[in-house]
Amino acid sequence: MGLSLVWLIDLFVRRAYTAAGLRSHTVEVDADTTIHCWISTSLLPTPTSAGADSGLGSKKQPKPPLLLIHGFGPRATWQWRSQIAPLAARFDLIVPDLLFFGGSTTRSPQRSEAFQAAALGRLLDALGVAPPRRARVSVMGTSYGGFVAYHVARAMGPDRVERVVIASSDLLKGPEDDKALVERADGRGGVADLLLPRTTADMRRLVRVAVHRPPRFMPEFIVRDMLRNLFSDNLEEKLELIKGISLANKDQFQLTPLPQQVLMIWGENDQIFPVAKAIEMQKHLGGNARLEVLQKTGHMPQMEDAGRFNKVVLTFLLGAPKSSL
Numbered sequence: 001m002g003l004s005l006v007w008l009i010d011l012f013v014r015r016a017y018t019a020a021g022l023r024s025h026t027v028e029v030d031a032d033t034t035i036h037c038w039i040s041t042s043l044l045p046t047p048t049s050a051g052a053d054s055g056l057g058s059k060k061q062p063k064p065p066l067l068l069i070h071g072f073g074p075r076a077t078w079q080w081r082s083q084i085a086p087l088a089a090r091f092d093l094i095v096p097d098l099l100f101f102g103g104s105t106t107r108s109p110q111r112s113e114a115f116q117a118a119a120l121g122r123l124l125d126a127l128g129v130a131p132p133r134r135a136r137v138s139v140m141g142t143s144y145g146g147f148v149a150y151h152v153a154r155a156m157g158p159d160r161v162e163r164v165v166i167a168s169s170d171l172l173k174g175p176e177d178d179k180a181l182v183e184r185a186d187g188r189g190g191v192a193d194l195l196l197p198r199t200t201a202d203m204r205r206l207v208r209v210a211v212h213r214p215p216r217f218m219p220e221f222i223v224r225d226m227l228r229n230l231f232s233d234n235l236e237e238k239l240e241l242i243k244g245i246s247l248a249n250k251d252q253f254q255l256t257p258l259p260q261q262v263l264m265i266w267g268e269n270d271q272i273f274p275v276a277k278a279i280e281m282q283k284h285l286g287g288n289a290r291l292e293v294l295q296k297t298g299h300m301p302q303m304e305d306a307g308r309f310n311k312v313v314l315t316f317l318l319g320a321p322k323s324s325l
Contacts, residue, residue, distance in 0.1 A: 005222055006229040013081045020088035022095065026103060029122035036103030037096035038077065040088065043127050064135045064162075066091035066317070067120065067152070071143025071169075072195050072238070073210075074230040075102035079142065082306035083313075090318065091138075096123060098148065100237040111237075111244030112252075113144070117151035130160055138317055140165035142302060143272070147171065147247060150258070158259045163317055167265045167309075168299050170273035171255050172281050174248045177273075184271050185209045192242045196235055203227045212269040212298035257286035263316040264289055265309065267297035 014024075022038045029035055042062055066087060070079040076097050087093060097104040098116050106119070124130065129137050139161055141149030146169020153164045170177065178191045185194050185205055197203040200223045207214045246252040262285055266278040275293055282291045292312050297304040 004225050004229060006225045010077070010229075013077050016081055017077060017084055017095075020084045020093075022084065022088065022093060027123055027126045029119055029126055032108045033099070033106040033119050033122070034104060035096050035099070035119060035123050037094055037123065039094050039127065040092040042092050043094065043129065062134060063090060063092045065124075065129045065137040066093055067124070067129075067137055067139045067149075068093060068095045069120070069139065069141035069145035069148050069152075070095075070098065070101070071141075071145045072242075073143075077102075078230070079300075080302070082303055083310055086310045086314065090314065092134075094124070094127065094129065094137075096120060098145070100234040100241060111240045112246045113147040113244075114151045114155075114246060115244075116148045117155055120148065120152055121156055124156075124160075136160055136162035138163040138165070140167065140313065141169060142167040143169050143299065144241075144245075145169070147245065153258050153260055153262075154256075161260055164258060164260050164262045165265065165313055165316065166262060167302060168267060168270055168273055170277045170281065171247060172277060172284065173245075173273070177277070178248075181209075181272060192239050195242065196238055197227060197231055198235070200224055200227060203231065209271045210299045212267065212296060212304060255281070255284045257284070258288060260288065261316075262289040263313070264291045265301060265312055266291065266293050267299055267301040267304065268293050268295045269297065270299045272299040 017038050021041050023041055023044060024036070025039050025044060026034060026036045068076070068080050068083070070076040073079060076095050080095055084093070099106050099119060108115070124137060128134065137160065139149045139152050141147070146166040149164060149166055150171055153161045181191060182189065182194065193202065194206060194209065197206050200220060203223050203226060204218065207218070264278055264282060266275050268275055278291055282289050294301045294305050294308055302309045
């Protein structure tokens with residue numbers, strides 16, 4: 001087997017996380033479910049805390065906690081790699097792999113985004129991220145992770161969740177939106193065929209629709225390496241996750257306003273979830289939600305224009321509470 005470029009990049013990504021003060025950690029959140037995450041060292045349990053108070057790893061003044069929830073595609077470390085350093089300077093971070101991504105798994109047959117959110121709630125409990133021991137957590141999710149973030153905020157409420165960032169995530173998605181997405185891609189197959197590439201041709205199609213300015217030339221060996229090392233694990237379970245999304249089932253899900261302040265951040269040229277859907281979604285979320293559209297970006301503004309994305313997010317998360325104005 002030849003040298004893997006993805007393996008080398010992954011090495012640098014992991015070093016970026018450790019340099020920002022995060023460590024790899026695995027938590028059994030219940031008898032069926034295990035979640036792997038990267039967390040700030042201050043959230044790690046100390047050896048002396050076992051059996052006593054499950055204290056925090058650092059005696060320094062804790063920073064406010066922030067939960068980052070990734071979408072479909074590569075594991076969490078890749079999707080948030082451009083945010084880790086600036087966010088870790090101001091927050092204690094929890095960056096989990098969602099179930100069936102990275103090192104997270106469950107024996108439960110449930111596959112909805114609400115089930116993912118419940119598992120993350122148990123992860124926060126296990127890490128002691130809850131008042132009064134910690135400040136309220138803020139939550140940021142991108143794409144499918146935005147679905148999960150909404151459920152986390154709604155289930156845990158304003159007593160535990162302070163602010164919410166929903167990036168590139170259409171909470172009003174329905175069957176007609178899926179059909180339109182497939183047509184924008186090239187009309188072949190369904191949404192699962194687009195989001196779960198199985199060939200290099202599928203991989204190239206996903207890049208074309210997800211990125212505003214995709215690379216003009218991608219060597220076949222690099223595409224093959226990405227497909228094998230970033231997109232090939234747990235395909236059947238991920239297909240079940242797509243089928244298990246409850247947003248389109250109006251008997252299971254109704255989009256209602258959140259009590260928390262909400263930032264919606266979107267790429268102007270998003271072809272997965274067009275910005276027109278963001279405008280419609282903002283109306284449903286009510287007066288606590290505001291929308292920021294980043295020009296010359298597609299479905300991954302956190303990677304395509306990381307500097308602008310980070311500035312907008314930090315301004316929102318560090319801003320004064322609305323009630324104090």
